[in-house]
Amino acid sequence: MVRVNGQELNIAGKTVAEYLATTNYDIRRIAVERNGDIVPKAKYEETLLHDGDSIEVVSFVGGG
Numbered sequence: 001m002v003r004v005n006g007q008e009l010n011i012a013g014k015t016v017a018e019y020l021a022t023t024n025y026d027i028r029r030i031a032v033e034r035n036g037d038i039v040p041k042a043k044y045e046e047t048l049l050h051d052g053d054s055i056e057v058v059s060f061v062g063g064g
Contacts, residue, residue: 004055012051017044019055029060 001008004019011019016032016039032039033056039047049055 001051002049002053002055005057011049012053014049015045016047016049016055019049020044020057023057025057025059031058031060032056033058 002011003009004011009019016034020027020030020032027041027044032044034047034049035054
């Protein structure tokens with residue numbers, strides 16, 4: 001199980017990109033943190049999620 005924004009999900013073995021493809025996140029407007037480290041967007045396709053990982057997905061909101 002992988003904890004994503006506090007919720008346990010059965011996504012171990014998927015890449016960050018594969019997980020994000022199942023969500024409604026706008027990839028251009030998010031940052032992904034895995035176990036306390038920012039995952040560069042260029043690494044989403046190759047970063048595997050493992051049992052026990054903790055992922056935080058943060059959306060950027062524009063305004064003025």
